[in-house]
Amino acid sequence: MASSSYQSGSNVTSVKLRHDIPKGPYFYAPRTGEIYQAFRLYSDHQLAFTEAALSDGAGGFKPLPATSSGAMTKSVAVPSRLYYTPTSTKPLAGLRLGVKDIFDLKGLRTSGGNRAFYNLYPPRNTTGPAIQRLIDAGAVIVGKMGTVQFANGDNPTADWVDFHCPFNPRGDGYQSPGGSSSGPGAGIASYDWLDIAVGSDTGGSMRSPGGLQGLFANRPSTGAVSLDNVLPLCHELDTAGVFARNAATWSRVMHAWYQNFTNYREYPKRLFYQNSSFPSSSTASGAILEEFVMKVEDFLGTKREFVDIASHWEKSRPSDTPANITDLLNTTYAVLVSVDQYRSLSLPFYADYAAKHDGRRPFVNPGPLLRWAWGQNNGGDAAYDEALKNKTIFKGWWEADGYGRADERTCSEGIYVYPYSKGQTQYRNVYFDAPSGPPMGFKDGRVAILAGTPDLVVPVGEVPYYSTVSLKTEFMPVTMSFGAARGCDLMLVNLIEDLEQAGILKPVSTGPTMYPALV
DSSP, rough: STTTTTOSSSSSSOOOOOSSOOSEEEEEEETOEEEEEEEEEEETTOEEEEEEEEEEESSSEOOOOOOSTTTEEEEEEEEEEGOOOOOOOOOOTTTTEETTTOOOTTOOOOOOOOHHHHHHHHSSSSEEEEHHHHHHOOEEEEEOOSSSGOOOOOOOOTTTSOOOOOOOOTTHHHHHSSSHHHHHHHHHHHHHTEEEEEEEEOOOOOHHOOOOOOTEEEETTTSSSSOOTTSSTTTOOOOOEEEEEHHHHHHHHHHHHOOSOOOOSSSSSSSEOOOGOOTTTHHHHHHHHHHHHHHHHHHHHHOOOOOOOOHHHHHHHHHHHHSSSSHHTTTHHHHHHHHIIIIIHHHHHHHHHHTTTOOOOOOOOOHHHHHHHHHHHTTTTHHHHHHHHHHHHHHHHHHHTSOOOETTTTTSSEEEEEEEEESOOBBOOOOOOOOOOSSSOOOOHHHHHHHTEEEEEEEEEEEEEEEESSSSSEEEEEEEEEEEEEHHHHHHHHHHHHHHHSSSSOOOOOOOOOOOGOO
């Protein structure tokens, strides 16, 4: 109707609506009587997306081949919020959702951050059940988002060969976004028009971007949602989480998504605190973390209990295990991820590629290649079985004698808190040594991985630093992790939502700082 050739009253077809339509803006075709929803194109200037997407109207999606002005910039089509009204059956109606590019979406290819993988396999013929559940609850898919190759752990610029690493908007804009859910994290930290983004967490792939970009980010209890039709890193450890900028939205998504957990509304009175994990309260980040812990103590009506996991293990461990917990678990994670992904993803990928390309090998980034080789050179399947045994030993101890015991009234006997990020910088223009192997050792962030428990990262503040890029004072996030017994995800997110309502936690903004009004 905006066309210069359109004349009012001429060649107009009179029609009646076949069904009611939601309020909102529409395009009208006078000759046919058809109406179309309006989408706005937004620029993905942070390179958070691998492919923008539109619904195909038949339960699937089609790629949106649109570009914006700007270097390497795609356009993402976003529908009006006016079309959607949340209901009891569609509590997520209208939430714009980006999805890490390891999850299958019907009609779109899955890249896993690898160009050869993207080109080898056709568009998927089904949407993974984890994402379908969010769609059924009303979430609106707008595209697929960047991932470290095959969800491993690469440094930006140094190890990202096939794809370019998304940009973290915090601070000077040249800090690592964290991985492997780099794109989903960068999108939520950058774009007001994106409400939520789904990523995965095997060894910290949700929590690391949450920590470095100051977001609400979770690793759920293992098994919270089905991971069928998702590229695996390790079947025993993989989980799916969600990023958000405020606890209320985050909680709404988790309640709609994780349907197998009891919705506890009473909170534990025990707060487990390992002193060695926290920076000195005389530092900027330490002062923020200490103030936050004190407010949580007041909110729960309790005082922290000082714990030491290593010494507690030594005193209460099973009799046939090493006295040093690191001796038991040093290579456990490394073996599980490197061996499982080699046999479940690498081998079939190599075989399929060779069959189509005259026996050739596809390109794979240095990080995954080295991990796969490390796993085979350090015991392969036999080492995997031993690592799984050690993981099971730790899980049993954590649930029976550690700090992950269940409680009938509050779900978890206590809450384990530790700092996830302390405002540290991680410049993306720094040269690194070549990757040397998968991550080793045992630390706070490994507990949830090996015990299968929830670990929820929340932003609590930000600290200044002098940027070697901008030559100005910039700010980086400080975040805290909340852990509890297995299956207590909803109890934790209810607590975090209540902390936000009480003003102890605050929603974060997009852009260089989480709290621009305070800078």
